[in-house]
Amino acid sequence: MSVHRKDIKLITTHQLQAMKERGEKISMLTAYDFSMASILDGAGIDVLLVGDSASNVMAGHTTTLPITLDQMIYHASSVIRAVKRAFVVVDLPFGSYQGNSSEALRSAIRIMKESGAHGIKLEGGSEIKDSVIRILSAGVPVMGHLGLTPQSIYKFGTYTVRAKEEQEAKKLLEDALLLEEIGCFALVLEKIxxxxxxxxxxxxRIPVIGIGAGPAVDGQVLVTHDLLGITKEFKPRFLRRYADLNDTMTKAVSEYITDVKSRDFPSLEEAY
Incomplete structure (x- = not known):
């Protein structure tokens, strides 16, 4: 079996379900802009998540809460323009779906219509059941998200591992079954x-994607900037860095500055 299924021309919810059924692990990464999405899609990634982590990675906020629906649509639109193969999921940002299923539906429809995304992701279980059902009723694919839910950081008060206690673990299992039952096509489990x-x-039956959830799930997701070593401060146990682009980019920029200051760049060959 090929590790990179580049022969699949376009990943769909059907393809993701088939991957789980044949035991093929699903690869998923975050993307927020055209250039990065183009590289990830060309490399053969299965799913791209336009995460509300853009609030941290792209905008420098300490939580995911400040990012707006308009900003998520902007990032999603940039990613969609680059993608030829991957399935693109977009996070509904904090405040755009909690407690009001009508608003949740409007938010989801705006993302789908204005960005061209393939599906949306929401955090939570039974407490957002009505919003999930309402969105699904409009034909919008929904991915669930349980465990550590960063939009609830002020409720939890910490980014530590969730569901270690029996009661919380029991609720997570119940919520997972509920999300499948009402029609979610996949589920993310974070830090459990x-x-x-x-x-x-x-x-x-549906695919379960993990981040800090061990190897027994159906796929894995990481924040691309963490995987590539662009960010340096974030060092959780579950993160494997595959490159050190922070040092590589810093070195390149330093060399450029030196060449400009020394008048080495541009050379006569680089001038018109």
Whole structure:
């Protein structure tokens, strides 16, 4: 079996379901702009998440809460213009769906119409059931998100591992089954014990994607800037860095500055 299924011309919810059924792991990364999305899509990534983590990575906020629906649509539109193969999911930002299913539907429809995205993602379980059902009723694919839900950071008060206690683990299992039952096409589990994640993945028919949820789930997602070593301060146990672009880029810029200051750049060959 090929590691990179580049022969698939366009990833769909059907393809993702088929991957789970044949035991092929799903690869997922974040993207917020055209250039990066083009590279990731060309490399053969299965799913691109236009995450509200753009609030941290692109805008410099300490939480995901400040990013707006308009800003998410801007990032999603930039990503969609680059993609030829990957399935593109967009986070509904904080305040655009909680507590009001009508507003949730309007937010989801705006993302789908204005960006051309393929699906949306929401954080939470039973408490957002009405919003998920309303969005699904309009034919919009929905990905769930349980465990550590960053939009609830002020409720949790910490980014530590979730669902270690029996009561919270029981609710997570119930929420996962509920999200599948009402029609979500996939589920993200963030920062929960590996054994609990395994139980969820084995108990659900739909694909379960993990971040800090161990190896027994159906796929993995990371923030691209973390994977590439562009960010340096964020060092959780679950993160594997595949490059050190921060140092590479700093070195390149330093060399450019030196060449400009020394009049080495541009040379006669680089002038018209």
């Amino acid at each position: 014990p590996s054994e609990l994640a395994r139980q969820v993945a084995e108990g659900l």
